[in-house]
Amino acid sequence: MWHSDQVPKRVDHDQRRREIAEALFRIAATQSLQAVTLRAVAAEAGISMFQVQYYFPAKEQMLQYAWHRITELSGERSGRSIAEALRTGDERAVVRACLLSVLPTDERSRMLCAVQIAYFAVDVTRGGQPPDQQAMLPHLVRLLAGQLDQAQQRGGVPAHFDTRLEADALATMTAGLLSAMLVEAYDTEQATRIIDYRLGHLFAG
Amino acid sequence: MWHSDQVPKRVDHDQRRREIAEALFRIAATQSLQAVTLRAVAAEAGISMFQVQYYFPAKEQMLQYAWHRITELSGERSGRSIAEALRTGDERAVVRACLLSVLPTDERSRMLCAVQIAYFAVDVTRGGQPPDQQAMLPHLVRLLAGQLDQAQQRGGVPAHFDTRLEADALATMTAGLLSAMLVEAYDTEQATRIIDYRLGHLFAG
Numbered sequence: 001m002w003h004s005d006q007v008p009k010r011v012d013h014d015q016r017r018r019e020i021a022e023a024l025f026r027i028a029a030t031q032s033l034q035a036v037t038l039r040a041v042a043a044e045a046g047i048s049m050f051q052v053q054y055y056f057p058a059k060e061q062m063l064q065y066a067w068h069r070i071t072e073l074s075g076e077r078s079g080r081s082i083a084e085a086l087r088t089g090d091e092r093a094v095v096r097a098c099l100l101s102v103l104p105t106d107e108r109s110r111m112l113c114a115v116q117i118a119y120f121a122v123d124v125t126r127g128g129q130p131p132d133q134q135a136m137l138p139h140l141v142r143l144l145a146g147q148l149d150q151a152q153q154r155g156g157v158p159a160h161f162d163t164r165l166e167a168d169a170l171a172t173m174t175a176g177l178l179s180a181m182l183v184e185a186y187d188t189e190q191a192t193r194i195i196d197y198r199l200g201h202l203f204a205g
Numbered sequence: 206m207w208h209s210d211q212v213p214k215r216v217d218h219d220q221r222r223r224e225i226a227e228a229l230f231r232i233a234a235t236q237s238l239q240a241v242t243l244r245a246v247a248a249e250a251g252i253s254m255f256q257v258q259y260y261f262p263a264k265e266q267m268l269q270y271a272w273h274r275i276t277e278l279s280g281e282r283s284g285r286s287i288a289e290a291l292r293t294g295d296e297r298a299v300v301r302a303c304l305l306s307v308l309p310t311d312e313r314s315r316m317l318c319a320v321q322i323a324y325f326a327v328d329v330t331r332g333g334q335p336p337d338q339q340a341m342l343p344h345l346v347r348l349l350a351g352q353l354d355q356a357q358q359r360g361g362v363p364a365h366f367d368t369r370l371e372a373d374a375l376a377t378m379t380a381g382l383l384s385a386m387l388v389e390a391y392d393t394e395q396a397t398r399i400i401d402y403r404l405g406h407l408f409a410g
Contacts, residue, residue: 032330033240114329121326122321124387125237137390165402166393172381172399173374179384180377185342194377197370198229 017055021069024062029111033118035075067119070112077101077109086104091151092203098143099174099195102148104181105188113178122170124199140171149201166202222260225250226274234316238323241268243331272324277339282306282314294312298357299410303348304379304400309386310393318383347377352408361408369406378403 014185023045028038038059042052056062078101102111107135144167151157177191228250232241243264247257251265261267264398283306290302350372384398391399 003294020210026319029330032239051245064385117322118330119325120388122237125323137385144339159404162402165399168395168399169378170402171383172391173378174381175384176377176380176382179265179380180342183325186373189372193375194370197367198374201366 020052022064025115028115028118033122060074070115091147091198094147095144096199102174103178103191113182137171141167144170147175210383225257225260229271230320233320233323238327275320296352296361297404299352300349301404307379308383310397318387342376346372349375
Protein backbone atom coordinates (compact mmCIF):
# COMPACT_ATOMS: atom_id res chain seq x y z
CA MET A 1 0.00 0.00 0.00
CA TRP A 2 2.89 2.41 0.69
CA HIS A 3 3.52 2.33 -3.05
CA SER A 4 0.30 4.09 -3.94
CA ASP A 5 1.28 6.81 -1.48
CA GLN A 6 4.80 7.23 -2.82
CA VAL A 7 4.63 6.80 -6.55
CA PRO A 8 2.08 9.50 -7.40
CA LYS A 9 4.01 11.95 -5.19
CA ARG A 10 7.23 11.34 -7.11
CA VAL A 11 5.36 11.86 -10.38
CA ASP A 12 3.87 15.10 -9.06
CA HIS A 13 7.28 16.36 -7.99
CA ASP A 14 8.75 15.63 -11.41
CA GLN A 15 5.75 17.24 -13.06
CA ARG A 16 6.12 20.38 -10.95
CA ARG A 17 9.87 20.63 -11.66
CA ARG A 18 9.15 20.35 -15.37
CA GLU A 19 6.53 23.08 -15.20
CA ILE A 20 9.06 25.32 -13.49
CA ALA A 21 11.61 24.50 -16.21
CA GLU A 22 9.04 25.34 -18.92
CA ALA A 23 8.41 28.73 -17.29
CA LEU A 24 12.19 29.28 -17.20
CA PHE A 25 12.44 28.37 -20.93
CA ARG A 26 9.74 30.90 -21.82
CA ILE A 27 11.55 33.69 -19.94
CA ALA A 28 14.97 32.76 -21.35
CA ALA A 29 13.60 32.47 -24.91
CA THR A 30 11.83 35.84 -24.91
CA GLN A 31 14.14 37.88 -22.66
CA SER A 32 17.40 36.23 -21.64
CA LEU A 33 18.89 33.78 -19.16
CA GLN A 34 19.95 36.82 -17.15
CA ALA A 35 16.26 37.74 -16.75
CA VAL A 36 15.69 34.39 -15.02
CA THR A 37 15.16 34.77 -11.27
CA LEU A 38 13.25 32.61 -8.79
CA ARG A 39 10.68 35.41 -8.56
CA ALA A 40 10.25 35.82 -12.34
CA VAL A 41 9.91 32.05 -12.84
CA ALA A 42 7.34 31.77 -10.03
CA ALA A 43 5.27 34.54 -11.65
CA GLU A 44 5.56 32.97 -15.11
CA ALA A 45 4.62 29.51 -13.77
CA GLY A 46 1.72 30.99 -11.78
CA ILE A 47 2.94 29.53 -8.48
CA SER A 48 4.41 31.03 -5.31
CA MET A 49 8.08 31.85 -4.70
CA PHE A 50 7.81 29.44 -1.76
CA GLN A 51 6.90 26.57 -4.08
CA VAL A 52 9.75 27.35 -6.50
CA GLN A 53 12.17 27.51 -3.57
CA TYR A 54 10.88 24.19 -2.26
CA TYR A 55 12.22 22.55 -5.43
CA PHE A 56 15.14 24.89 -6.11
CA PRO A 57 16.52 26.67 -3.04
CA ALA A 58 18.87 28.70 -5.28
CA LYS A 59 18.67 30.07 -8.81
CA GLU A 60 21.79 28.14 -9.82
CA GLN A 61 20.08 24.80 -9.04
CA MET A 62 17.07 25.81 -11.10
CA LEU A 63 19.31 26.77 -14.04
CA GLN A 64 21.17 23.46 -13.81
CA TYR A 65 17.96 21.44 -13.69
CA ALA A 66 16.59 23.37 -16.69
CA TRP A 67 19.77 22.59 -18.67
CA HIS A 68 19.43 18.92 -17.73
CA ARG A 69 15.78 19.03 -18.79
CA ILE A 70 16.52 20.65 -22.14
CA THR A 71 19.07 17.97 -23.03
CA GLU A 72 16.51 15.36 -21.97
CA LEU A 73 13.84 16.92 -24.21
CA SER A 74 16.26 17.17 -27.16
CA GLY A 75 17.33 13.59 -26.56
CA GLU A 76 13.72 12.35 -26.52
CA ARG A 77 12.94 14.18 -29.77
CA SER A 78 16.05 12.91 -31.57
CA GLY A 79 15.67 9.47 -30.01
CA ARG A 80 12.21 8.97 -31.48
CA SER A 81 13.21 9.77 -35.06
CA ILE A 82 16.52 7.89 -34.82
CA ALA A 83 14.75 4.80 -33.42
CA GLU A 84 12.31 4.94 -36.34
CA ALA A 85 15.18 5.20 -38.84
CA LEU A 86 17.08 2.36 -37.15
CA ARG A 87 14.14 0.04 -37.82
CA THR A 88 14.72 0.50 -41.56
CA GLY A 89 18.30 -0.81 -41.18
CA ASP A 90 19.39 1.93 -43.61
CA GLU A 91 22.44 3.91 -42.38
CA ARG A 92 21.65 6.84 -44.62
CA ALA A 93 18.20 7.15 -43.05
CA VAL A 94 19.75 6.99 -39.56
CA VAL A 95 22.35 9.66 -40.35
CA ARG A 96 19.62 11.84 -41.87
CA ALA A 97 17.44 11.43 -38.78
CA CYS A 98 20.39 12.32 -36.51
CA LEU A 99 20.97 15.56 -38.40
CA LEU A 100 17.40 16.70 -39.04
CA SER A 101 16.15 15.90 -35.53
CA VAL A 102 18.33 18.55 -33.88
CA LEU A 103 17.19 21.41 -36.14
CA PRO A 104 14.59 24.00 -35.05
CA THR A 105 11.74 23.04 -37.38
CA ASP A 106 8.72 24.20 -35.36
CA GLU A 107 7.86 26.75 -32.66
CA ARG A 108 8.62 24.38 -29.80
CA SER A 109 12.05 23.33 -31.08
CA ARG A 110 12.88 26.95 -32.03
CA MET A 111 12.27 27.95 -28.44
CA LEU A 112 14.37 25.13 -27.02
CA CYS A 113 17.21 25.87 -29.48
CA ALA A 114 17.14 29.57 -28.56
CA VAL A 115 17.43 28.64 -24.88
CA GLN A 116 20.34 26.30 -25.67
CA ILE A 117 22.11 29.16 -27.47
CA ALA A 118 21.51 31.37 -24.41
CA TYR A 119 23.15 28.74 -22.16
CA PHE A 120 25.97 28.39 -24.67
CA ALA A 121 26.60 32.16 -24.67
CA VAL A 122 26.83 32.15 -20.86
CA ASP A 123 29.32 29.29 -21.06
CA VAL A 124 31.62 30.99 -23.57
CA THR A 125 31.55 34.41 -21.93
CA ARG A 126 33.21 33.54 -18.66
CA GLY A 127 36.87 33.89 -19.55
CA GLY A 128 38.93 30.80 -18.74
CA GLN A 129 36.28 28.88 -16.79
CA PRO A 130 35.57 25.38 -18.11
CA PRO A 131 32.09 25.02 -19.65
CA ASP A 132 29.23 23.69 -17.51
CA GLN A 133 27.55 22.06 -20.43
CA GLN A 134 27.97 18.46 -21.25
CA ALA A 135 29.04 18.72 -24.87
CA MET A 136 26.48 17.16 -27.21
CA LEU A 137 28.58 17.49 -30.35
CA PRO A 138 31.04 14.64 -29.55
CA HIS A 139 28.10 12.27 -29.00
CA LEU A 140 26.60 13.20 -32.36
CA VAL A 141 29.99 12.78 -34.07
CA ARG A 142 30.48 9.29 -32.59
CA LEU A 143 26.99 8.24 -33.58
CA LEU A 144 27.46 9.51 -37.15
CA ALA A 145 30.95 7.98 -37.49
CA GLY A 146 29.60 4.60 -36.33
CA GLN A 147 26.83 4.65 -38.91
CA LEU A 148 29.17 5.79 -41.70
CA ASP A 149 31.68 3.02 -40.77
CA GLN A 150 28.93 0.43 -40.94
CA ALA A 151 27.71 1.78 -44.29
CA GLN A 152 31.28 1.79 -45.60
CA GLN A 153 31.77 -1.86 -44.63
CA ARG A 154 28.59 -2.74 -46.50
CA GLY A 155 29.66 -0.72 -49.53
CA GLY A 156 27.12 2.08 -49.10
CA VAL A 157 29.84 4.70 -48.54
CA PRO A 158 32.87 4.54 -50.86
CA ALA A 159 36.24 3.66 -49.29
CA HIS A 160 37.85 7.00 -50.17
CA PHE A 161 35.72 8.86 -47.61
CA ASP A 162 37.19 9.29 -44.12
CA THR A 163 34.19 8.45 -41.93
CA ARG A 164 35.44 10.29 -38.85
CA LEU A 165 36.19 13.53 -40.71
CA GLU A 166 32.87 13.26 -42.57
CA ALA A 167 31.12 12.85 -39.21
CA ASP A 168 32.92 15.97 -37.91
CA ALA A 169 31.93 17.91 -41.03
CA LEU A 170 28.27 16.80 -40.90
CA ALA A 171 27.87 17.46 -37.17
CA THR A 172 29.40 20.95 -37.28
CA MET A 173 27.45 21.79 -40.46
CA THR A 174 24.25 20.86 -38.59
CA ALA A 175 25.24 23.02 -35.61
CA GLY A 176 25.79 25.92 -38.02
CA LEU A 177 22.47 25.29 -39.76
CA LEU A 178 20.72 25.27 -36.38
CA SER A 179 22.07 28.75 -35.55
CA ALA A 180 21.40 30.07 -39.04
CA MET A 181 17.79 28.85 -38.91
CA LEU A 182 17.21 30.78 -35.68
CA VAL A 183 17.93 34.04 -37.50
CA GLU A 184 16.04 32.84 -40.57
CA ALA A 185 19.08 32.62 -42.83
CA TYR A 186 17.70 29.18 -43.83
CA ASP A 187 14.27 27.61 -43.50
CA THR A 188 13.60 23.92 -42.85
CA GLU A 189 13.28 23.13 -46.55
CA GLN A 190 16.62 24.74 -47.42
CA ALA A 191 18.40 23.08 -44.49
CA THR A 192 16.96 19.71 -45.52
CA ARG A 193 18.13 20.23 -49.11
CA ILE A 194 21.68 21.00 -47.95
CA ILE A 195 21.78 17.91 -45.71
CA ASP A 196 20.33 15.67 -48.45
CA TYR A 197 22.80 17.05 -50.97
CA ARG A 198 25.73 16.17 -48.71
CA LEU A 199 24.33 12.70 -47.98
CA GLY A 200 23.74 12.16 -51.69
CA HIS A 201 27.44 12.64 -52.37
CA LEU A 202 28.56 10.59 -49.39
CA PHE A 203 26.29 7.63 -49.93
CA ALA A 204 26.24 7.51 -53.71
CA GLY A 205 30.01 8.01 -53.95
CA MET B 206 46.29 74.76 -42.10
CA TRP B 207 42.74 73.98 -40.91
CA HIS B 208 43.39 70.36 -41.81
CA SER B 209 45.99 69.89 -39.09
CA ASP B 210 43.39 71.10 -36.58
CA GLN B 211 40.60 68.91 -37.81
CA VAL B 212 42.12 65.60 -38.78
CA PRO B 213 43.80 64.69 -35.49
CA LYS B 214 40.56 65.43 -33.61
CA ARG B 215 38.58 63.00 -35.76
CA VAL B 216 41.27 60.38 -35.25
CA ASP B 217 41.14 60.94 -31.48
CA HIS B 218 37.37 60.57 -31.42
CA ASP B 219 37.54 57.32 -33.37
CA GLN B 220 40.36 56.13 -31.13
CA ARG B 221 38.34 56.88 -28.00
CA ARG B 222 35.23 55.12 -29.36
CA ARG B 223 37.35 52.07 -30.13
CA GLU B 224 38.82 52.03 -26.63
CA ILE B 225 35.32 52.14 -25.20
CA ALA B 226 34.32 49.26 -27.49
CA GLU B 227 37.35 47.25 -26.34
CA ALA B 228 36.35 47.77 -22.71
CA LEU B 229 32.84 46.61 -23.61
CA PHE B 230 34.27 43.50 -25.33
CA ARG B 231 36.28 42.58 -22.21
CA ILE B 232 33.20 42.85 -19.98
CA ALA B 233 30.97 40.93 -22.42
CA ALA B 234 33.59 38.20 -22.92
CA THR B 235 34.20 37.56 -19.23
CA GLN B 236 30.75 38.29 -17.78
CA SER B 237 27.94 38.83 -20.28
CA LEU B 238 26.39 41.47 -22.51
CA GLN B 239 23.84 42.00 -19.74
CA ALA B 240 26.70 43.06 -17.44
CA VAL B 241 27.50 45.90 -19.87
CA THR B 242 26.44 49.30 -18.51
CA LEU B 243 27.82 52.78 -19.23
CA ARG B 244 29.22 52.78 -15.68
CA ALA B 245 30.89 49.35 -15.96
CA VAL B 246 32.43 50.24 -19.32
CA ALA B 247 33.73 53.58 -18.00
CA ALA B 248 35.39 51.79 -15.06
CA GLU B 249 36.87 49.11 -17.34
CA ALA B 250 38.18 51.72 -19.81
CA GLY B 251 39.58 53.83 -16.95
CA ILE B 252 37.67 56.96 -18.01
CA SER B 253 34.77 58.91 -16.55
CA MET B 254 31.07 58.17 -17.05
CA PHE B 255 30.89 61.70 -18.49
CA GLN B 256 33.37 60.81 -21.24
CA VAL B 257 31.53 57.59 -22.14
CA GLN B 258 28.24 59.49 -22.29
CA TYR B 259 29.83 62.12 -24.51
CA TYR B 260 30.28 59.43 -27.18
CA PHE B 261 27.30 57.24 -26.32
CA PRO B 262 24.41 59.02 -24.57
CA ALA B 263 22.62 55.68 -24.10
CA LYS B 264 23.74 52.09 -23.55
CA GLU B 265 21.89 50.96 -26.69
CA GLN B 266 24.04 53.25 -28.89
CA MET B 267 27.20 51.89 -27.27
CA LEU B 268 26.06 48.31 -27.88
CA GLN B 269 25.26 49.10 -31.52
CA TYR B 270 28.61 50.77 -32.10
CA ALA B 271 30.41 47.79 -30.50
CA TRP B 272 28.56 45.40 -32.82
CA HIS B 273 29.52 47.55 -35.80
CA ARG B 274 33.13 47.57 -34.55
CA ILE B 275 33.28 43.80 -34.09
CA THR B 276 32.11 43.19 -37.66
CA GLU B 277 34.71 45.73 -38.82
CA LEU B 278 37.47 43.94 -36.89
CA SER B 279 36.38 40.52 -38.21
CA GLY B 280 36.20 41.95 -41.71
CA GLU B 281 39.71 43.39 -41.46
CA ARG B 282 41.11 40.09 -40.22
CA SER B 283 39.40 38.02 -42.93
CA GLY B 284 40.12 40.67 -45.54
CA ARG B 285 43.87 40.47 -45.00
CA SER B 286 44.11 36.70 -45.44
CA ILE B 287 41.62 36.63 -48.32
CA ALA B 288 43.53 39.41 -50.13
CA GLU B 289 46.74 37.43 -49.72
CA ALA B 290 45.08 34.28 -51.11
CA LEU B 291 43.55 36.23 -54.02
CA ARG B 292 47.05 37.20 -55.14
CA THR B 293 47.82 33.50 -55.75
CA GLY B 294 44.89 33.30 -58.21
CA ASP B 295 44.06 29.91 -56.67
CA GLU B 296 40.35 29.51 -55.79
CA ARG B 297 41.06 26.72 -53.33
CA ALA B 298 43.44 29.00 -51.40
CA VAL B 299 40.80 31.76 -51.39
CA VAL B 300 38.04 29.44 -50.14
CA ARG B 301 40.42 28.08 -47.48
CA ALA B 302 41.30 31.63 -46.35
CA CYS B 303 37.60 32.56 -46.16
CA LEU B 304 36.88 29.62 -43.87
CA LEU B 305 39.97 29.65 -41.65
CA SER B 306 39.97 33.41 -41.13
CA VAL B 307 36.68 33.43 -39.22
CA LEU B 308 37.74 30.77 -36.69
CA PRO B 309 38.90 31.62 -33.15
CA THR B 310 42.56 30.63 -33.43
CA ASP B 311 44.15 32.90 -30.81
CA GLU B 312 43.18 34.71 -27.60
CA ARG B 313 42.10 37.86 -29.42
CA SER B 314 39.84 36.12 -31.93
CA ARG B 315 38.45 33.82 -29.19
CA MET B 316 37.37 36.89 -27.26
CA LEU B 317 35.75 38.52 -30.30
CA CYS B 318 33.96 35.28 -31.25
CA ALA B 319 32.65 34.89 -27.68
CA VAL B 320 31.26 38.44 -27.82
CA GLN B 321 29.65 37.69 -31.21
CA ILE B 322 27.95 34.62 -29.69
CA ALA B 323 26.72 36.82 -26.81
CA TYR B 324 25.15 39.25 -29.31
CA PHE B 325 23.71 36.33 -31.23
CA ALA B 326 22.10 34.91 -28.07
CA VAL B 327 20.47 38.26 -27.35
CA ASP B 328 19.15 38.33 -30.92
CA VAL B 329 17.58 34.87 -30.79
CA THR B 330 16.05 35.21 -27.32
CA ARG B 331 13.59 37.98 -28.04
CA GLY B 332 10.61 36.05 -29.30
CA GLY B 333 9.37 37.23 -32.66
CA GLN B 334 11.49 40.37 -32.98
CA PRO B 335 13.60 40.54 -36.14
CA PRO B 336 17.36 40.22 -35.50
CA ASP B 337 19.44 43.40 -35.17
CA GLN B 338 22.47 41.79 -36.63
CA GLN B 339 23.39 42.13 -40.22
CA ALA B 340 23.77 38.48 -41.13
CA MET B 341 27.34 37.63 -42.09
CA LEU B 342 26.59 34.11 -43.26
CA PRO B 343 24.92 35.08 -46.59
CA HIS B 344 27.98 37.18 -47.49
CA LEU B 345 30.30 34.27 -46.82
CA VAL B 346 28.06 31.93 -48.84
CA ARG B 347 28.05 34.28 -51.85
CA LEU B 348 31.81 34.72 -51.70
CA LEU B 349 32.38 30.95 -51.52
CA ALA B 350 29.86 30.18 -54.26
CA GLY B 351 31.55 32.73 -56.56
CA GLN B 352 34.96 31.16 -56.02
CA LEU B 353 33.62 27.62 -56.49
CA ASP B 354 31.84 28.67 -59.72
CA GLN B 355 35.04 30.14 -61.06
CA ALA B 356 37.01 27.00 -60.10
CA GLN B 357 34.35 24.83 -61.73
CA GLN B 358 34.57 26.79 -64.97
CA ARG B 359 38.32 26.28 -64.97
CA GLY B 360 37.95 22.56 -64.22
CA GLY B 361 39.26 22.72 -60.63
CA VAL B 362 35.91 21.61 -59.19
CA PRO B 363 34.14 18.72 -60.99
CA ALA B 364 30.83 19.50 -62.69
CA HIS B 365 28.78 17.15 -60.49
CA PHE B 366 29.19 19.43 -57.47
CA ASP B 367 26.46 22.03 -56.87
CA THR B 368 28.52 25.11 -56.03
CA ARG B 369 25.74 26.93 -54.18
CA LEU B 370 24.88 23.97 -51.94
CA GLU B 371 28.59 23.31 -51.34
CA ALA B 372 28.99 26.96 -50.33
CA ASP B 373 26.03 26.60 -47.90
CA ALA B 374 27.54 23.42 -46.46
CA LEU B 375 31.03 24.91 -46.06
CA ALA B 376 29.79 28.17 -44.51
CA THR B 377 27.51 26.49 -41.97
CA MET B 378 30.21 23.89 -41.15
CA THR B 379 32.57 26.77 -40.40
CA ALA B 380 29.97 28.46 -38.17
CA GLY B 381 29.58 25.17 -36.30
CA LEU B 382 33.37 24.75 -35.98
CA LEU B 383 33.63 28.28 -34.60
CA SER B 384 31.15 27.49 -31.80
CA ALA B 385 32.70 24.10 -31.11
CA MET B 386 36.17 25.63 -30.82
CA LEU B 387 34.92 28.06 -28.16
CA VAL B 388 34.06 25.12 -25.89
CA GLU B 389 37.21 23.28 -26.94
CA ALA B 390 35.45 20.47 -28.75
CA TYR B 391 38.01 21.11 -31.55
CA ASP B 392 41.36 22.87 -31.59
CA THR B 393 42.74 24.88 -34.52
CA GLU B 394 44.63 21.89 -35.91
CA GLN B 395 41.56 19.65 -35.92
CA ALA B 396 39.35 22.35 -37.44
CA THR B 397 41.96 22.94 -40.17
CA ARG B 398 42.13 19.20 -40.90
CA ILE B 399 38.33 19.01 -41.30
CA ILE B 400 38.28 22.01 -43.64
CA ASP B 401 41.20 20.70 -45.70
CA TYR B 402 39.59 17.28 -45.92
CA ARG B 403 36.40 18.80 -47.35
CA LEU B 404 38.32 21.00 -49.79
CA GLY B 405 40.39 17.98 -50.84
CA HIS B 406 37.24 16.18 -51.97
CA LEU B 407 35.72 19.25 -53.59
CA PHE B 408 38.75 20.37 -55.52
CA ALA B 409 40.26 17.01 -56.41
CA GLY B 410 36.89 15.57 -57.45
